[in-house]
Amino acid sequence: xxxxxxxxxxxxxxxxxxxxxxxxxxxxxxxxxxxxxxxxxxxxxxxxxxxxxxxxxxxxxxxxxxxxxxxxxxxxxxxxxxxxxxxxxxxxxxxxxxxxxxxxxxxxxxxxxxxxxxxxxxxxxxxxxxxxxxxxxxxxxxxxxxxxxxxxxxxxxxxxxxxxxxxxxxxxxxxxxxxxxxxxxxxxxxxxxxxxxxxxxxxxxxxxxxxxxxxxxxxxxxxxxxxxxxxxxxxxxxxxxxxxxxxxxxxxxxxxxxxxxxxxxxxxxxxxxxxxxxxxxxxxxxxxxxxxxxxxxxxxxxxxxxxxxxxxxxxxxxxxxxxxxxxxxxxxxxxxxxxxxxxxxxxxxxxxxxxxxxxxxxxxxxxxxxxxxxxxxxxxxxxxxxxxxxxxxxxxxxxxxxxxxxxxxxxxxxxxxxxxxxxxxxxxxxxxxxxxxxxxxxxxxxxxxxxxx
Ligand SMILES: Cc1cc2nc3c(=O)[nH]c(=O)nc-3n(C[C@H](O)[C@H](O)[C@H](O)COP(=O)(O)OP(=O)(O)OC[C@H]3O[C@@H](n4cnc5c(N)ncnc54)[C@H](O)[C@@H]3O)c2cc1C
Numbered sequence: 001x002x003x004x005x006x007x008x009x010x011x012x013x014x015x016x017x018x019x020x021x022x023x024x025x026x027x028x029x030x031x032x033x034x035x036x037x038x039x040x041x042x043x044x045x046x047x048x049x050x051x052x053x054x055x056x057x058x059x060x061x062x063x064x065x066x067x068x069x070x071x072x073x074x075x076x077x078x079x080x081x082x083x084x085x086x087x088x089x090x091x092x093x094x095x096x097x098x099x100x101x102x103x104x105x106x107x108x109x110x111x112x113x114x115x116x117x118x119x120x121x122x123x124x125x126x127x128x129x130x131x132x133x134x135x136x137x138x139x140x141x142x143x144x145x146x147x148x149x150x151x152x153x154x155x156x157x158x159x160x161x162x163x164x165x166x167x168x169x170x171x172x173x174x175x176x177x178x179x180x181x182x183x184x185x186x187x188x189x190x191x192x193x194x195x196x197x198x199x200x201x202x203x204x205x206x207x208x209x210x211x212x213x214x215x216x217x218x219x220x221x222x223x224x225x226x227x228x229x230x231x232x233x234x235x236x237x238x239x240x241x242x243x244x245x246x247x248x249x250x251x252x253x254x255x256x257x258x259x260x261x262x263x264x265x266x267x268x269x270x271x272x273x274x275x276x277x278x279x280x281x282x283x284x285x286x287x288x289x290x291x292x293x294x295x296x297x298x299x300x301x302x303x304x305x306x307x308x309x310x311x312x313x314x315x316x317x318x319x320x321x322x323x324x325x326x327x328x329x330x331x332x333x334x335x336x337x338x339x340x341x342x343x344x345x346x347x348x349x350x351x352x353x354x355x356x357x358x359x360x361x362x363x364x365x366x367x368x369x370x371x372x373x374x375x376x377x378x379x380x381x382x383x384x385x386x387x388x389x390x391x392x393x394x395x396x397x398x399x400x401x402x403x404x405x406x407x408x409x410x411x412x413x414x415x416x417x418x419x420x421x422x423x424x425x426x427x428x429x430x431x432x433x434x435x436x437x438x439x440x441x442x443x444x445x446x447x448x449x450x451x452x453x
Contacts, residue, residue, distance in 0.1 A: 001051070001054070001055050001058070001239045003039065005385035006041070006051060006052070006055045006199055009051050010043065010044075010048045010051060010052070011044045011045050011047065011048055012041065012042040012043045012044035012045070012048050012088055013040075013041075013042045014039060014040070014041050014042075015026060015037075015039065015040040015041075015042060016038070016039060016040075017036060021040075021042060022040055022164045022268060024087075025040035025042055025066070025083060025085040025087070026040060027069070027310075028066075028069045028070075028071065028074050028076065028077055029069050029070045029071075029130075029309045029310075029313070030070075030071070030072060030074050030311075030312070030313045030315060031222075031232070031310045031311060031312055031313075032074070032307075032312040032314070032385075033074035033414070034076070034302050035077045035078060035079045035157070036079060036080075036322075037062075037064065037077065037078060037079065037080060037081055037082060037083040038061065038081060038082065039081075039083065039438055040082075040083045040085050040330075041055075041082060041084050041085065041301050042085045042088055042414075043085065043086060043088065043089060043105075044089060045070050045089075046090050046160060046168055046194040046195070048161050049084060049086075049105075049162050049192050049194050050168055051163075052082060052084045052256075053084070053160055053162055053164070053192065053443070054086075054099060054166045055082065056082045056092055056164070056443065057164065057165075057441075057443055059082070060294040061081030061082065061230070061447075062078040062079070062080055062081035062082075062086070062445065063078075063081055063082055063083075063085045063443055063444065063446065064076055064077050064078040064081065064082075064106075064144075064446035065083075065084045065086070065444070065447075066083060066084070066085045066189050067086050067087075067099055067105050067106060067132030067133075067134050067135035067165075067193055068087075068106070068108050068130060068131050068132020068133075069087070069132070069309075070128070070130065070131045070132060070133050070135065070136075071135070072164055072314070072315035072411060072412070072413060072414075072415060073311065073315075073412060073413055073416075074201065074409070074421075074448070075188075075446050075447045075448065076135070076447075077121075077255065077446075078446040084192060085132075085252065086104070086105030086106045086132075086192075087106040088102035088106055088196075088413045089106040089194065089259055090106050090107055090111065090113055091103070091104045091106045091107070091140060091397070092104075092105060092107050092111055092115040092130070094115050094116055094118070094119060094121070094200070094283070096119040096121065096200075097394060099121060099125065099199060099200040099201075099225070099353045100157060100197055100198065100199060100200060100201055101115065101116050101121075101197070102195055102196065102197045102198075103133050103134065103195070103196055103198070103199050104194060104195055105132075105134050105193065105194050105195070107132070107133050107134070108129060108130050108131065108132055108133065108134070109128070109130070109131050109132075109133055109136070109300060110129035110130065110297070110300065110301070110383040111133075111224055112125065113125070113129070113135050113297045113300055114205050114413060115126075115298070115375075117203075117204060117205050117295070117296060117297045119338040120202060120203065120204060120205050121200035121201065121202060121203065121217060122145060122200065122201060122203035122204065122296060123145075123149075123152060123155045123200060123201070124141065124142070124143055124144075124145035124146045124148075124149045124150060124151060124152055124154075124155065124201075125141055125143050125145075125152050126141055126143050126152075127143045127144060127168055127240075127300060127302065127303050128276075128303050128304055128307055129301045129304055130304065130309070130380075133152065133196065134193050134196050135188075135334055136183075136410065137151075137152040137153050137156060137196060137198075138153070138183055138184075138185070138186070138187045138188055138193065138388045139153075139185060139364075139408070139409045139448070140152065140153055140185065140366075140408055140409065140445060141153055141410075142348065142350065142354070142372075143182045143238075143300075144209075144238045144267035144299065144300070145201065145203060145232070145238070145269070145432075146238070146350070146353065146354055147235045147236075147237075147238055147350070147351065147352035147353055147354070148201075148235040148236050148269065148352065148353055149201045149353055150353040150354055150356075150357060151184055151354055151364065152198070152366060153184040153360070153362060154184075154194060154353070154354075155198040155199045155200075155201075155322055156183075156184055156198055156199075157172065157197045157199055158170055158171060158172035158180075158196075158197040159172075159180075159183055159195065159196050159197065159199060160173070160179070160192050160193065160194045160196075161169050161179065161183065161190065161191040161192070161194070161228035162191050162192045162194060162308055163179075163190070163191040163438055163439070164191065164438065164439040164440075164441065164443040164444060167192075168194075169274065171183065175308070178434055178437075179191075179364070179434070181334070181362065181363070181430075181434075182363065182431060182435075182438070183303075184186060184362040184363060184364070185362045185363030185364035185409070185424070185427070185448060186363045186431050187405055187409065187425075187435070187447045187448050187450075188444055188447040189431070189435055189439065189444050189447055189448075189449065189450045190434065190435070190438050190439060190444065191438065191439075191444065192444075193325065203269060203296050204269070204294060204295060204296030204297075205295050205296055205297070206271040206293050206294070206296070207267050207268060207269050207270075207293070207294060207299055207341075208264075208267070208268040208270065208271050208272070208273050208277065208291070208292070208293055208294075209266060209267040209268070209291075209292075209294045209299040209302070210243075210289075210290045210291035210292055210294070211263050211264060211290055211291075211302065212260070212263070212264045212265075212280055212281050212286050212288070212289050212290075212291065213261050213263045213286055213287045213289075214261060214264075214284055214285075214286055214287065215256070215259065215261060215262075215281060215284075215287060215290040216259065216260035216262055216264045216332075216335060216336065218262070218283065218284050218363055219243070219332050219348070220242075220328060220329065220332045221283075221325075221332070222262055222283050222284070222333065223241055223262070223328045223332070223344075224325070224328060224346075225237070225279075225283060225323070226241050226264065226415065227279065227323045227328070229279065230349050233276075235352045235353060236268060236269040236270055236273075236347060237267075237268045237269075237273070237276070237277075238266060238267050238281070238299065239264055239265065239267075239268065239349065240264075240265045240266070240347070240349075241262055241263070241264055241346055242263040242264075242265050242303075242344055242345050242346040243260060243261070243262055243263070243331065243335040243338075243344060243345050243346060244261065244263065244306065244329065244342075244343065244344040244345075245259065245260050245261075245338050245343065245391065246258060246259050246260075246261055246287075247341070249267050249341075251288075251341070251421035252287065252288070253287065256287050260336050260338060261287060262334050263323065263333050264280050265302055265303070265368060266280070267296070267299050271293045271298075271403045274291070277291060282303075285416060296410060298348075306342060306344060307342065307378065308342070310382060310389075311341075311342060311378045311379065312378070312379050312380065312381075312382065312385070313372065313376065313377065313378050313379075314375075314376075314377050314383075314388070314389060314392055314395035314413050314414075315375065315376055315377075315395070315411050315412070315413050316374070316375040316377075316392050316395070316411075316413060317373060317374045317375070317396075317407050317408055317411035318349075318367040318372070318396070318399050318400060318402070318403035318404075318406075318407060318414070319366045319371075319372060319373075319403060319404045319406035319407055319408065320369065320370065320371040320372065320373055320402055320404065321368065321369065321370060321404045322370055322371065322403055323347055323371045326401065326402050327347070327371075327373065327399065328404040330395075330398050330399050330402065331345060331347070331373075331399075333398070334391075334394070334395040334398065337383070337391060338380050338391065339377070339379070339387045339388040339390075339391040339392075340377045340379035340384065340388040340391075341378065341379055341380055342378030342379070343375070343377040343378055343379070343388070343392075344374065344375075344376050344378075345373075345374065345375045345395070346373075346374055347372070348369050348371060348372035348373070348374060349369055349370070350366065350369050350371060350372055351369070351370040351371075353408045354366075354369075355367050355368060355369075357429070358365050359425065359426060360426060360427060360430075361428040362427075362432075362433055363424055363440055364409075364424075365406055365409075365422075365423050365424045365425035365426070365427075365428075366406050366407075366408055366423075368404070369401070369404060369437060372408055372411075373399050373402075374411055375392050375395055375396060375404070377389075377392045382402060405422055406422055406423065406425060407419050407422060407423050408423065409423035409448050410448075412448055417448070417449065420448050420449065420450065423448070428450075432450055432451070432452065435451070435452045436453070437448045439452065440452050
C-alpha cells in the first residue's frame with residue numbers, strides 16, 4: 001500500500017509535516033522531547049489502526065503509538081516512521097447493570113470518570129485527569145482507589161488488540177489468555193489496544209478529599225506520623241505526602257512563596273470520614289487546610305495544575321518495600337534543594353488490594369511494594385536542564401539505598417531503559433517469550449521495550 005492509498009483508505013486522516021493537525025498529533029506532555037515522525041495516522045476506527053500497522057510492517061521505519069501522550073520517557077512519538085495517533089478514538093460506553101465500561105484508545109481518565117460517575121461507579125486510574133486510560137492500564141495505573149480496588153490493569157476484563165501481524169483479536173481470560181496476561185503490564189509491546197473493557201466499582205459520587213499544606217521544616221516528624229497513620233488507615237483512604245516549592249501565586253500567602261512545603265493530598269471514599277482525617281490537620285499550623293466533601297471526578301483533577309502539558313520534565317522513581325526512617329530522611333535532605341519551577345517529590349502508598357494479587361498473575365512486578373517514591377521534575381528553559389537533571393539524579397541515587405531494586409514501569413525515564421527488566425521482576429522472562437511469539441520483529445519498539453531477543 002502506498003502513502004496515498006493508505007490516506008484514501010483511512011476513515012481518519014493521514015497527515016504529513018505542515019498539514020493541519022500534524023502538530024497536535026506529535027506534541028507530547030513532556031516538551032523536552034520534540035520528535036517528528038514522517039506521517040501521522042489519526043485513526044478513528046480499529047480498521048484504521050489495522051491498516052496503519054499493516055502499512056508500517058511492510059514499509060519499515062519506526063512505528064510509534066500515542067494514546068493520551070503522557071509518556072514520561074516520550075516513547076509514544078518517534079522521529080521518522082509512522083505515528084498511530086489514537087486521540088480521536090473517544091468512545092466510552094458504560095453498562096451500569098453489569099458494572100462494565102468500555103473505552104477506546106484516546107479516552108482520558110477525566111472522560112472515563114465523567115461517564116462512570118453518572119452511575120456512582122469508577123475504575124482506579126491515575127490522579128492526573130488528562131492521562132490516557134489505556135496507556136496507563138497497559139503498564140499499571142495507580143491512584144486514589146488503588147489500595148481498595150487495585151491498579152487499572154486489575155480491572156481489565158477484556159481487550160481488543162491489533163497485533164503486529166495485523167490480526168484483530170479479542171483477548172480475555174478464556175481467549176488468547178497468554179496475550180491477555182501480557183497486555184496487563186507489558187505496555188504497548190504486544191499490539192495496539194483499540195478497546196478495553198474494565199470492571200467498575202462503587203465510588204462516590206461524593207468523597208471526602210482535599211489537601212493540608214505544612215511548612216517543610218516539620219516534615220521529618222510529619223512524615224513519620226503519616227507512616228503510622230497510613231498503617232492503620234482503611235483501604236478506602238489514600239494520601240500522598242507531596243513535597244514541592246510554593247509558586248509565586250495568590251493562592252498562597254506571599255511569605256511562603258519559594259519555600260518548600262509538605263502537602264498531604266488525600267481522598268477518603270467515605271464522605272463522612274472527617275473525624276478520621278482530623279489528626280492530619282493538627283500536626284502544626286497548616287499554611288492551607290482545604291478539606292471537604294467534593295465530587296470524586298473533581299478530586300481526580302487535584303494535581304492537574306501542578307503538572308501542565310508543555311514543560312520540560314523528567315521522572316525518577318523507586319519501589320520501596322517499606323517507608324523507612326532512612327527514606328524519610330533522604331526526602332527531608334533533598335527537597336529543600338529542589339530545582340525546577342514545577343518540581344515535586346512524593347511517597348506513594350501502595351500495597352493492600354494491589355498486593356492481594358499474586359505477583360505472577362499479571363506482568364506488573366511491584367505487588368510486594370508498600371510504597372513508591374517518585375520525583376517529577378518540571379522546568380521551563382533548556383539551559384536549566386543540567387541543574388534540574390543533576391539534582392534529580394543525585395536525589396534518586398540517594399534514595400536507591402532504600403529501594404527494593406524494582407520500579408513502576410510507567411515512571412521509568414528516557415535514559416533508564418536498562419531498568420525495564422527490574423520493573424517486571426520474575427515476570428520478565430515470560431514477557432520476552434511472549435514478545436517472541438507475538439512480535440518477533442519488534443514492530444512495537446517505541447515503548448518500554450521488551451526486546452524479543
Ligand atoms: C502528569 C502525569 C501524571 C501521572 N500520574 C500517574 C498516576 O497517578 N498513576 C499512574 O499509575 N501513572 C501516572 N502517570 C504515568 C502514566 O500512567 C503513563 O505515563 C501512561 O503510560 C500514560 O498513558 P498515555 O496514553 O497518556 O501516554 P502515551 O504517551 O500516549 O502512551 C504511553 C505508552 O503507552 C503506549 N500506548 C498508549 N496507548 C496505547 C494503546 N492503545 N495501545 C498500545 N500502546 C499504547 C504508547 O506507545 C507509549 O509507549 C502519570 C504521567 C504523567 C505525565
